[in-house]
Amino acid sequence: MPERVFLVVAYDGAELLDIACVTSALDIANRIGADPPYRTVLATLGRRTVACDSGLRLESGAALERVNEPLDTVLVTGGLGHERAAANVHLVGHVRRLAPLARRVASVCTGSTVLAEAGLLTGRRATTHWLHAAALAERYPDVLVDAEPVWIRDGHVITSGGVTSALDLTLALIEEDNGPAVARGVALGTVAYLQRPSGQAQISMFLARRGTDDFVVRRATDHIAGHLTDDLTGSALAHRFGVSxxxxxxxxxxxxxxxxxxxxxxxxxxxxxxxxxxxxxPLPAVARRCGFGSTESLRQGFLERFGVPPSTYRSQGSGTAAHGSGPVAR
Structure with missing residues (x-):
């Protein structure tokens, strides 16, 4: 194989970061030894220039309707224009047509809407930007939407969550194609975390908790985040905050x-x-610092939350782990 053709499908209202995370990571992979190299092609209907969400315009490299060559990957970008894109029968039709020509099909963020409209997610697990997950599930009941993970692979179809999860997805694809050394080099080149495991939540609960309107819950969740090793039983929390x-x-x-x-x-x-x-x-120290009574309790927590034990989680995501301790919570 002389090259891996990576076709990025774009449209008006695409999110520039969704595209740039993918194309820049592939470019760095080429510079440090991807073999065979990637040839990234931005394709649009009629080879028209597209206006991104930010107002910047991107020149297309190929007319979507004229692409007929074998492809390594077809990836549909996300963006605020995803609903208009999904309503465009020509764009959706060509994505559907190109899917069998590719080794794998992927989407970033709300690009999953286009894949769903093309019937490529029917009966599959898929994710999207967490803000749009409920709408995707309602509109396409045959798609098994899971808003939690950074990315999901179901067979040869891969979907990812919001915006910068495009980088996590691309790092995973680079590692699949070239091995961990090249993927680690790309992560270092982009000063990125290598790489968030696919099952990690898009939104940390330490950020999400700020959205509650209830004063007691806000105080309780703030207390929990800062006192993980304390007695945090229901009775202890209720007593502290003066409720039953x-x-x-x-x-x-x-x-x-x-x-x-x-x-x-x-x-x-x-x-x-x-x-x-x-x-x-070591795991026992991590367990103690986070309030787990034992490494077995830590293990059960990871199996419940991420579907893998803590040792596997560390090996999947800690290629550049730092020495020392660091903060208990994000």
């Missing part, structure tokens, strides 16, 4: 869709995930 345990549980179910106990376990697990990928602390 039953009322606290009701508030948590309403505002964060988790019981206090499950929220605490998830908070400790996410904090442990951060330590595993940013330090070389």
């Amino acid at each position: 345990e039953r009322h606290l549980s009701r508030l948590f179910r309403t505002y964060v869709q988790l019981t206090p106990a499950r929220y605490v376990r998830r908070a400790r697990t996410e904090a442990a995930a951060h330590l595993l990928t940013t330090t070389v602390l």
